[in-house]
Amino acid sequence: MTGYLGSYATLGLLLIAAVLFFVTAFSANRVLRPARPAEPWGKRASYECGLDPVGGDWAQMQIRYYVYAYLYVLFAVEAVFLFPWALVFDRPGFGTTTVVEMGVFVAVVALGILYAWRRGVLRWA
Template identity: 75%
Template structure:
């Protein structure tokens, strides 16, 4: 498949194979699953940790848990950017500019941590 439309034909074949696998998997699931026409009455009740649910299905969550999750994701993703920098740090041509850019990057991270610390977000109360 050479030429201008060769890459599009390859893409079409890959997409077609993906669709065939997707449809085949769902069709096999529908054909092979056990079917019970008389569904038990408790089939759609939530079941967690072996305890039957009690009360309503709505619960209020504290916002501080979302703040901790957000801070974790923020700093975990930011830490991912440190690894490529560490790999190219000692390569020729990446000297002072790389150190300066990473110093700015870490300073912004430090400002974020300092802000969260000063606002008492990082304390468990």
């Protein structure tokens, strides 16, 4: 298949093959699955470390765990941007503009951490 429409024909054949694979997989699933689902206490029961579930399905979490997760993400994102910058900042073409941009980035992150510290978020108890 050469010419102007050759690449479109290849793409069309690939899409047809993908749709046929999709339809075949779902048809095989429908044919091979069990006729009756398992009993309610069998497959569909929740799993708690190999023990039978105890109590209801609603549990209250304290917000501080989410704040710690958010702060971890904040530090991880900062590290993701700082390490590559630290590897190339002294190469030619990365002058004072790059240093100023990274300084602004670190200042914004530091303000976020300072705000969290002032609000008492970083205290465990």
